[in-house]
Amino acid sequence: MRLPSELSLRIGLAVVALAGLADSGYLTAVRLAGSDPVCVVGGGCHTVQQSDYSELAGIPVAVLGLIGYATLLVAAILPGQLGRALGLFTAFVGFGFSAWLTFVELFIIDAICTWCVVSAVLITLALILTVLRALSPEATPAGSADRSAQDLPPREPLPPAST
DSSP, rough: OOOOOOHHHHHHHHHHHHHHHHHHHHHHHHHHTTOOOOSSSSOOOOHHSSSSEEEETTHHHHHHHHHHHHHHHHHHHHHHHHHHHHHHHHHHHHHHHHHHHHHIIIIIIIOOOHHHHHHHHHHHHHHHHHHHHHHHHGGGGHHHHHHHHEEEEEEEOOOOOOO
16 A cells, blocks of 8 residues: 655645634634634534633633644644654644543533534544654655655765775
8 A cells, every 4th residue: 555645645734734723713713702602513512612621721722722733734834754743743642632522522511512523533634644644655764865865966986095
């Protein structure tokens, strides 16, 4: 199986990050305005948004989502190892946090927010994309060396060493 190219994975991650920014941006704006989010399916958005779990250390979870998705966008823009590492770390932490919040919605709050489900799907996609990017042949040192060698002009032989 051939993995998608580094560029394709970065573009995919950028699209996911922008969608996540839109999702968490909407929830942040609604929260700051003091109104309720429109709940497209079901009716748990108000319950989730008003719960004790909608903040972490006084910071709305939606704002944390904005920070996370903005970081994923930066990771998508950054080429090479730094972009791969930042994306993988951010997606892994975001996925874990999202899984915990989903557990809270299902078993503690007993309400589901459509916007939170969208975010959970997006962060799962981000994790998949960042893992594929980390596994990409372009991410390995050998892959980098192969690409670099192709871009360089042929080397001239070294002169014999004088003694």
